[in-house]
Amino acid sequence: MTTAPVRPRCRRGPLISAEGLNGVGKTYLTNRAVEALSAKPLMLDEFSQRANGRPGLGEALLQSLREASIGDPFLRGGTPMAEALLLMAIKRHDLDTVLPDLARGQAVVEGRSVDTTAVCQALLLHPDDPDAALQTAVDLLGLASSFRPLPDLTILVTDDASKALERAQRRDRCVFTDEQAEFMRGACVLFERLAATDPVRYRVVDRRHVDEYEAAGQIREWIKGAGGELGCLVEPWQGPGAACMCCGQPISAVAA
Numbered sequence: 556m557t558t559a560p561v562r563p564r565c566r567r568g569p570l571i572s573a574e575g576l577n578g579v580g581k582t583y584l585t586n587r588a589v590e591a592l593s594a595k596p597l598m599l600d601e602f603s604q605r606a607n608g609r610p611g612l613g614e615a616l617l618q619s620l621r622e623a624s625i626g627d628p629f630l631r632g633g634t635p636m637a638e639a640l641l642l643m644a645i646k647r648h649d650l651d652t653v654l655p656d657l658a659r660g661q662a663v664v665e666g667r668s669v670d671t672t673a674v675c676q677a678l679l680l681h682p683d684d685p686d687a688a689l690q691t692a693v694d695l696l697g698l699a700s701s702f703r704p705l706p707d708l709t710i711l712v713t714d715d716a717s718k719a720l721e722r723a724q725r726r727d728r729c730v731f732t733d734e735q736a737e738f739m740r741g742a743c744v745l746f747e748r749l750a751a752t753d754p755v756r757y758r759v760v761d762r763r764h765v766d767e768y769e770a771a772g773q774i775r776e777w778i779k780g781a782g783g784e785l786g787c788l789v790e791p792w793q794g795p796g797a798a799c800m801c802c803g804q805p806i807s808a809v810a811a
Protein backbone atom coordinates (compact mmCIF):
# COMPACT_ATOMS: atom_id res chain seq x y z
CA MET A 556 0.00 0.00 0.00
CA THR A 557 1.35 3.42 -0.88
CA THR A 558 0.74 6.42 1.29
CA ALA A 559 0.67 10.05 0.32
CA PRO A 560 3.54 12.14 1.67
CA VAL A 561 2.63 13.46 5.08
CA ARG A 562 2.11 17.18 5.06
CA PRO A 563 3.60 18.84 8.12
CA ARG A 564 0.94 20.07 10.48
CA CYS A 565 0.40 23.83 10.62
CA ARG A 566 1.86 24.95 13.94
CA ARG A 567 0.31 28.35 14.06
CA GLY A 568 -1.06 29.77 17.29
CA PRO A 569 -4.74 30.51 17.86
CA LEU A 570 -6.21 33.93 17.20
CA ILE A 571 -8.61 34.80 20.00
CA SER A 572 -10.68 37.95 20.49
CA ALA A 573 -12.28 39.41 23.59
CA GLU A 574 -15.45 41.36 22.90
CA GLY A 575 -18.09 43.25 24.80
CA LEU A 576 -19.41 46.66 25.76
CA ASN A 577 -17.33 49.50 27.13
CA GLY A 578 -17.02 48.92 30.87
CA VAL A 579 -18.03 45.26 30.78
CA GLY A 580 -14.61 44.32 32.13
CA LYS A 581 -13.20 42.35 29.19
CA THR A 582 -9.66 43.72 29.49
CA TYR A 583 -9.64 43.35 33.27
CA LEU A 584 -11.01 39.79 33.20
CA THR A 585 -8.79 38.72 30.31
CA ASN A 586 -5.71 40.03 32.11
CA ARG A 587 -6.81 38.21 35.27
CA ALA A 588 -7.33 35.05 33.22
CA VAL A 589 -3.88 35.02 31.65
CA GLU A 590 -2.01 35.91 34.87
CA ALA A 591 -2.17 32.29 35.91
CA LEU A 592 -1.14 30.85 32.53
CA SER A 593 2.46 29.69 32.18
CA ALA A 594 2.36 30.13 28.39
CA LYS A 595 1.09 33.70 28.14
CA PRO A 596 -0.71 34.80 25.00
CA LEU A 597 0.32 37.98 23.25
CA MET A 598 -2.20 40.68 24.21
CA LEU A 599 -3.19 43.17 21.56
CA ASP A 600 -4.86 46.34 22.90
CA GLU A 601 -8.36 47.20 21.89
CA PHE A 602 -9.16 50.15 19.70
CA SER A 603 -11.28 52.80 21.31
CA GLN A 604 -11.49 56.48 21.94
CA ARG A 605 -9.12 55.91 24.88
CA ALA A 606 -6.49 53.78 23.18
CA ASN A 607 -3.55 56.02 22.45
CA GLY A 608 -0.05 55.09 21.49
CA ARG A 609 -0.70 52.17 19.19
CA PRO A 610 2.09 52.02 16.67
CA GLY A 611 1.92 52.71 12.98
CA LEU A 612 -0.91 52.75 10.51
CA GLY A 613 -3.49 51.34 12.92
CA GLU A 614 -3.01 54.31 15.22
CA ALA A 615 -3.08 56.76 12.32
CA LEU A 616 -6.40 55.36 11.08
CA LEU A 617 -7.79 55.37 14.60
CA GLN A 618 -6.72 58.96 15.07
CA SER A 619 -8.61 59.97 11.93
CA LEU A 620 -11.74 58.28 13.32
CA ARG A 621 -11.28 60.07 16.65
CA GLU A 622 -10.97 63.41 14.94
CA ALA A 623 -13.98 62.82 12.71
CA SER A 624 -16.15 61.73 15.65
CA ILE A 625 -15.17 64.69 17.87
CA GLY A 626 -14.91 62.85 21.16
CA ASP A 627 -17.75 60.37 20.72
CA PRO A 628 -16.93 57.33 22.89
CA PHE A 629 -18.08 55.01 20.10
CA LEU A 630 -16.09 56.81 17.36
CA ARG A 631 -19.29 57.72 15.52
CA GLY A 632 -18.68 60.35 12.87
CA GLY A 633 -21.94 60.12 10.91
CA THR A 634 -20.89 57.82 8.05
CA PRO A 635 -21.28 54.29 9.46
CA MET A 636 -20.23 52.31 6.39
CA ALA A 637 -17.10 54.35 5.68
CA GLU A 638 -16.22 54.01 9.37
CA ALA A 639 -16.91 50.25 9.21
CA LEU A 640 -14.40 49.87 6.37
CA LEU A 641 -11.76 51.89 8.22
CA LEU A 642 -12.32 49.86 11.39
CA MET A 643 -11.92 46.65 9.36
CA ALA A 644 -8.71 48.07 7.88
CA ILE A 645 -7.44 48.68 11.44
CA LYS A 646 -8.24 45.08 12.35
CA ARG A 647 -6.44 43.91 9.21
CA HIS A 648 -3.47 46.02 10.27
CA ASP A 649 -3.59 44.44 13.73
CA LEU A 650 -3.58 40.96 12.20
CA ASP A 651 -0.64 41.84 9.94
CA THR A 652 1.38 42.96 12.97
CA VAL A 653 0.92 39.62 14.77
CA LEU A 654 1.28 37.20 11.83
CA PRO A 655 4.93 36.39 12.70
CA ASP A 656 3.83 35.60 16.27
CA LEU A 657 0.95 33.38 15.12
CA ALA A 658 3.30 31.66 12.69
CA ARG A 659 5.70 30.62 15.46
CA GLY A 660 2.81 29.14 17.45
CA GLN A 661 2.12 32.04 19.80
CA ALA A 662 -1.50 32.49 20.93
CA VAL A 663 -2.75 36.03 20.33
CA VAL A 664 -5.65 37.70 22.16
CA GLU A 665 -6.99 40.80 20.47
CA GLY A 666 -9.07 43.14 22.59
CA ARG A 667 -12.04 43.86 20.36
CA SER A 668 -12.03 42.50 16.86
CA VAL A 669 -14.37 42.64 13.92
CA ASP A 670 -17.42 41.77 16.03
CA THR A 671 -17.36 45.16 17.73
CA THR A 672 -17.37 46.81 14.32
CA ALA A 673 -20.20 44.57 13.11
CA VAL A 674 -22.35 45.30 16.17
CA CYS A 675 -21.79 49.04 16.46
CA GLN A 676 -22.04 49.86 12.77
CA ALA A 677 -25.10 47.60 12.26
CA LEU A 678 -26.79 49.39 15.13
CA LEU A 679 -26.04 52.75 13.55
CA LEU A 680 -27.45 51.57 10.23
CA HIS A 681 -30.65 50.21 11.86
CA PRO A 682 -31.20 52.09 15.12
CA ASP A 683 -34.91 51.23 15.32
CA ASP A 684 -35.01 47.71 13.91
CA PRO A 685 -33.23 45.06 16.04
CA ASP A 686 -33.83 42.23 13.55
CA ALA A 687 -32.44 44.23 10.62
CA ALA A 688 -29.48 45.23 12.82
CA LEU A 689 -28.77 41.55 13.59
CA GLN A 690 -28.89 40.56 9.92
CA THR A 691 -26.63 43.49 9.04
CA ALA A 692 -24.18 42.56 11.81
CA VAL A 693 -23.97 39.03 10.34
CA ASP A 694 -23.47 40.53 6.87
CA LEU A 695 -20.78 42.92 8.14
CA LEU A 696 -18.92 39.95 9.64
CA GLY A 697 -19.09 38.36 6.19
CA LEU A 698 -17.59 41.51 4.73
CA ALA A 699 -14.92 41.64 7.44
CA SER A 700 -14.02 38.00 6.72
CA SER A 701 -13.12 38.98 3.16
CA PHE A 702 -10.54 41.40 4.58
CA ARG A 703 -8.98 38.97 7.05
CA PRO A 704 -9.73 35.63 8.71
CA LEU A 705 -12.15 35.82 11.64
CA PRO A 706 -10.76 34.87 15.06
CA ASP A 707 -10.62 31.14 15.85
CA LEU A 708 -12.39 31.89 19.11
CA THR A 709 -14.32 34.92 20.30
CA ILE A 710 -14.98 35.46 23.99
CA LEU A 711 -17.93 37.75 24.62
CA VAL A 712 -18.07 39.27 28.08
CA THR A 713 -21.57 40.52 28.81
CA ASP A 714 -23.51 41.99 31.72
CA ASP A 715 -26.45 44.27 32.41
CA ALA A 716 -25.84 47.28 30.18
CA SER A 717 -26.46 49.54 33.20
CA LYS A 718 -23.61 47.88 35.14
CA ALA A 719 -21.24 48.25 32.20
CA LEU A 720 -22.30 51.87 31.85
CA GLU A 721 -21.55 52.56 35.53
CA ARG A 722 -18.08 51.00 35.23
CA ALA A 723 -17.29 52.86 31.99
CA GLN A 724 -18.35 56.18 33.51
CA ARG A 725 -16.31 55.61 36.66
CA ARG A 726 -13.24 54.50 34.72
CA ASP A 727 -13.36 57.26 32.11
CA ARG A 728 -14.57 59.91 34.59
CA CYS A 729 -17.37 60.94 32.27
CA VAL A 730 -21.14 60.93 32.16
CA PHE A 731 -22.68 59.33 29.12
CA THR A 732 -25.61 61.13 27.53
CA ASP A 733 -29.01 59.41 27.42
CA GLU A 734 -28.45 58.78 23.73
CA GLN A 735 -25.04 57.17 24.39
CA ALA A 736 -26.52 55.03 27.17
CA GLU A 737 -29.30 53.93 24.82
CA PHE A 738 -26.71 53.02 22.19
CA MET A 739 -24.91 50.86 24.76
CA ARG A 740 -28.14 49.07 25.69
CA GLY A 741 -28.78 48.32 22.01
CA ALA A 742 -25.21 47.08 21.54
CA CYS A 743 -25.51 44.84 24.62
CA VAL A 744 -28.53 43.03 23.18
CA LEU A 745 -27.04 42.84 19.70
CA PHE A 746 -23.72 41.40 20.94
CA GLU A 747 -25.63 38.61 22.70
CA ARG A 748 -27.87 37.89 19.71
CA LEU A 749 -24.87 37.88 17.33
CA ALA A 750 -22.96 35.47 19.59
CA ALA A 751 -25.93 33.10 19.53
CA THR A 752 -25.71 32.86 15.72
CA ASP A 753 -22.29 31.15 15.88
CA PRO A 754 -21.86 28.91 18.94
CA VAL A 755 -18.76 27.33 17.38
CA ARG A 756 -16.74 30.55 17.40
CA TYR A 757 -18.23 32.30 20.44
CA ARG A 758 -17.94 31.61 24.14
CA VAL A 759 -20.03 33.85 26.36
CA VAL A 760 -19.20 34.95 29.91
CA ASP A 761 -22.34 36.41 31.46
CA ARG A 762 -21.45 38.46 34.54
CA ARG A 763 -25.12 38.37 35.58
CA HIS A 764 -24.50 34.71 36.49
CA VAL A 765 -20.81 34.37 37.41
CA ASP A 766 -18.56 36.37 39.71
CA GLU A 767 -15.23 37.72 38.50
CA TYR A 768 -13.25 34.72 39.76
CA GLU A 769 -15.44 32.30 37.86
CA ALA A 770 -15.43 34.58 34.82
CA ALA A 771 -11.62 34.78 34.76
CA GLY A 772 -11.45 31.00 35.26
CA GLN A 773 -13.75 30.34 32.31
CA ILE A 774 -11.75 32.67 30.08
CA ARG A 775 -8.50 30.99 31.17
CA GLU A 776 -9.78 27.53 30.23
CA TRP A 777 -11.02 28.72 26.84
CA ILE A 778 -7.71 30.39 26.03
CA LYS A 779 -5.83 27.25 27.11
CA GLY A 780 -8.06 25.07 24.97
CA ALA A 781 -7.87 27.23 21.85
CA GLY A 782 -4.57 25.83 20.56
CA GLY A 783 -4.01 22.37 19.21
CA GLU A 784 -5.20 21.24 15.83
CA LEU A 785 -5.87 24.42 13.94
CA GLY A 786 -6.31 24.68 10.21
CA CYS A 787 -4.11 26.91 8.12
CA LEU A 788 -4.90 30.60 7.97
CA VAL A 789 -6.34 31.42 4.59
CA GLU A 790 -5.92 34.78 2.90
CA PRO A 791 -9.62 35.29 2.16
CA TRP A 792 -9.26 37.22 -1.07
CA GLN A 793 -6.97 34.62 -2.66
CA GLY A 794 -8.17 31.53 -4.45
CA PRO A 795 -7.43 27.86 -3.79
CA GLY A 796 -3.72 27.09 -3.92
CA ALA A 797 -2.67 30.22 -2.05
CA ALA A 798 -0.14 29.76 0.72
CA CYS A 799 -1.13 29.64 4.39
CA MET A 800 -0.51 33.03 5.98
CA CYS A 801 1.43 31.31 8.77
CA CYS A 802 3.18 28.15 7.56
CA GLY A 803 3.36 29.02 3.86
CA GLN A 804 2.07 25.65 2.67
CA PRO A 805 -0.46 25.67 -0.15
CA ILE A 806 -3.98 25.57 1.23
CA SER A 807 -5.22 23.14 -1.43
CA ALA A 808 -2.95 20.47 0.09
CA VAL A 809 -4.73 20.73 3.43
CA ALA A 810 -7.08 17.96 4.30
CA ALA A 811 -10.28 19.69 5.28
Ligand SMILES: [Zn+2]
Pocket residue numbers: 565566567786787788799800801802803804
Ligand atom coordinates in the same frame (compact mmCIF):
# COMPACT_ATOMS: atom_id res chain seq x y z
ZN1 LIG B 1 -0.53 26.81 7.89
